[in-house]
Amino acid sequence: MSEDLLRLYGTGEREPESRTLAVGDLSVELQDGNLRTLRFRGHEVLRVIAFLVRDKDWGTCSATIADLAVAETGLGFTVTYNARFTAPSGANLDCAIAISGTAKTVTFSAHCVSDADFETARAGFVVLHPVVGVAGEPVEVRHGDGSTERSHWPKEIDPWQPFKDIVAITHQVAPGIAAMTAFGGDIFEMEDQRNWTDGSYKTYVRPLALPWPYRVAKNEPFSQTVAVEIRAEDDAARAADASDTITLQVVPTGFRFPEIGVGLRSECLAQELAALETLKTIGARHLIGHFDPGAGHGLAALKGYAEIAEKSGLRMTLELAVPCKRPLQEEMAGFAALVQEAGLTFDTLFVCPSVDRQSTPPGSSWPECPPLEEVYAAARAAFPGVRLGGGMMSYFTELNRKRVPADRIDYVSHCTNPIVHAADDLSVMQTFEALRHVVSSTRAIYGDKPYRIGPSTIAMRQNPYGSATKDNSAGRRIPMANVDPRHNGQFGAAWTLAYAATVVPAGLEMLTLSTLAGPYGLVAGEGEATVQGDLRPLVHVLARLGILAGEAVHAVETSRPDALLGLASKERLLLANITAKPQVAALSQPPRRVSLIGAESVDLPSKEQIVVPPYGSVEIVL
Template sequence: MIADLDHFRLFGTHQRQARPILLTAGRLSAEFTYSGLRTVCYDGVEVLRAVSYLIRDRDWGTYLPLIENLRINENDDGFLIAFLARYKGNAETELEVSVAISATISGVLTFETEALSHTGFETNRCGFCVLHPIIGLAGTTVTVEHVDGVVEQTQLPFLIEPWQPFKNMRAITHNVMTGVKAECRMEGDTFEMEDQRNWSDASYKTYVRPLALPWPYEIPVAKPVKQRIALTITDTRIAPKSAPFSSRPNPAVVVTHGVKSGTIPHIGLVVTPEEAKATLAARQHLADVAPQELLFHFDPLAGHGKEAFEDFSAIAGIHRGNSTLEIVLPCQQTAATELTLIAAQMSASGFHPQAIVVSPAVDRQSTPPGSIWPQCPPLEEVYDAARAAFPHARLGGGMLSYFTELNRKRVPARALDFITHCTNPIVHASDDLSVMQTLEALPFITRSTRAIYGDKAYRIGPSTIAMRQNPYGSRTMENPAGARITMAKTDPRHNSVFAEAFAMAYAIQLLDAELECLTLSALTGSFGLIAGQGEPVIEGGKRPLYNTIKWLAGVAQSKWQECVSSDPTQVVAFIVEGAKGSYLRLVNVTSETKNVDVEAFNIKADDAQPMVALGPLATISLNLKDNPL
């Protein structure tokens, strides 16, 4: 049990997540939380990442249930869980859901629900989400049964699919390992699958109610809504099978040399007009971090005008690196008219960024499947107008929101000098494990971007744990209690060691994408490296994230070499050759101490053993002076 002060230091909040309850049924195992099951395994191999029953509001936020009458029974034949979940909606509406989950040693797991409202209940989605993991499954063969009885053999997409790869689903079957198959059958409604890697979730999500149907919609008064998920494992192996699941100590994570290498990208910080004066006041910290790039945000629809450019000019004047201006184009007049006005304001202030990113305001909002695309001028016209207004600046395009929107609206890149987008890890889930698991999806995002845009210069960010803007609803969520909630405009973990580890692991996962620039924070404000007044347990006014961004900026343009981790869900690593020599950088992305075997690097710990104890969410560098690149 982590002590309270240590917990706050690690996570930025005193609120503790409920520990999952590990349940077993023969070779089946699963972790139970109030949202459902996760890490469903057979013989230790992950079969499903999660099976959850979720209720979404009209902004795709997740309603949290009040749990009553929880009963858990586990015996030699399997386990049984039952409880009642109550949800409170808007305008005094309520929904109650009866839940029954069972598993047997024969390899069958069922999850049944009955939802009932006595008031009517508005929702964007009410029902099951089934998550298949991506590692080991991306690009593999699956069998899909549709609601009309048609069965097809197909593949899970390897590159990220912008739209639903499978629709009208009744069941999906995949290979778990040689001789073992898993069928997931979904009843009670029509299901379809989306590629959640679009949002950096590490899963394929099969969910209830097709997106082509209207939302939000109403659950009628006193009309039960029943759904059922059934997972059936078929094990045809002839060789002796492993022993039933038992809890065993985790082995050490082994880190070895990889074969890939490259150059660490420039590191950026974002500056908004609202934080410009605070950034100026923190000029000593800006000089200390020394980012290679400042990304200035400008949105006329938010009231930004010539005063913003005056502040930007002052900041650029004390910054030793480059500047980029990202413009949210209102598109209320012609692109040429609006961009010419912005260029005149910018020039009058003496602000002359080296690069411009321009994106229509409407493209910040998502256009889900089945929806009508909003009116927008042709992007070729926008880019031509930007070239004319800013003839001496490099021109970037893409999305100021997330890869999802870039994948669904692929911008014409011929006229662009670079492509850009952001990511956010709390779109669909906000618990610590889910946030860290989004790291698994990042290489798929960059591979997919490269498949679309080739070797075009590529930037990512600003990408933060908290959500900068919400493409899927009318607003980001307020978070006055400092909880872990989806789509929140502030997140307590940004103030903690969690953010330090997450940002370092994020950068490691993107190394082979050959990015031009990576932006993971601001200097000040709720997304900043510097703490606000009154924030406790912050040394010298700096958030722990300060350490990661400063370190990355310090090694930008240095050579890196890949390291292979035997379990990248626990520890990730890479080697960097900086001005002071070569270092092995290790990051523990879990909240438990991990033993790391570093024998491959000729490193000996104090006891002369090649083992390093890496504390919860710890990031360390080990000198490789005897084993240079």
């Protein structure tokens, strides 16, 4: 196992290699049989064109690729291969894939047949349009009846599908450059993937209003195509060179940096009690104890939280998944009695009906649940004098689709997760493009209501879109995984700092980006890549953020937000490199001190230009 890979990613697994296919001004990356980062004159046209198969729980069925053939000439390129997707049941969907490209076109087709009834939530093409430079801009959509809809890409995040029955989408890529993307073989519609912090608008096959999972019948073939055509004026400019030095601009926000929270899990109580000193290391101000009666949590969990709260001296929030199985007053009174018996004192109660943790897609029926006004009223009656929070234990998607009555709660909260749909390094770091829209959309909905986020981690704490998270005992990069190795590496530290930098303009009162122990925790566990008990790299980033809690904080706008993200106080500047390449940042004057954040901070040259290493986190003392 490479030491560098382990340090950066917490795993020795390498990402799949990609191959650049280029002709004229057009280029695209071929990776795992799909196309990524389609560019024209350096401008991003499409983020992804992929043929994907999901299992019945929306997990990704990986393709086994055979007979791959790639040919390139001065006039274009072609790619052909056979892909086999295997369902958990053992059924195989076999697809013959053909890709071709010229200087202004790309075509991707799939011809498929299954050797048995194949249960799937989705089988077909997915096309991702980027968000940056697109959100709020004009778009033209051609529908199945031949009509053309002239509209705009959603600016605030659309909870439902902005466009349905799509035959073609035409959008402006850059001044003088437009692209038409045409779809064939099935009914396509679009969702705003920023809901899940994906940095894209996704056009996909098969409307969500149709039943799922569904079956692809044995020996019944189907075909689909996606075709892209670029329309460019001769004098349309090229994109700026990505290798240029990155400039920074510090922008006051008018907010103070939020308090750092840390989550607690009842299954990790022993490890959490052993790791209490770590809370001091990061300057944590608040604990969030997760309590789910439906998962068997009871008096022992509450007693454990009480002991941790007493020994740490930190304030406590109880995060309660309300079963809503009995009369609400009766249920809440029962929880209050348990809390009293456990000796647990907390100043904040966050309540969420248990059923609301599961997603309700467009076209589906809302699950039975008492009105939130009644849930909140019962909570206040059972816990008088306690600040009450509402929102979603799951993600912004669910909060956006089921708006909570803000006048009945003291603050609103939700989580996010970066591996709902894709788990490769690039996709995870591109989620910050969407996260800034998540917090601005939340502010648009809830105004200046006190706002919290978290616990939000790379690994998925729960799966609102299926029966369970995906087991990842092998420590790979997979969507919806219950464990993600990058949480153990510098990648996880950079992700944590970039997250904090992205949400600074929202004026949060608390931000929680880890638990204390376990797979989402501050300390490594037994059998993980680092030694049991070692502090994970994100601890050293959180320690810098903890110092800032309550201080006036500034946003840092960079000329390459796809590469460097940062935040600043009066005396400190924190930068995260969210790429696998070194990045050069220009400062207005030489700083007093520059250090690479790690277990032992390493001083870097204090110059007007600093080099931030791959997935590096840097502290600059001004």
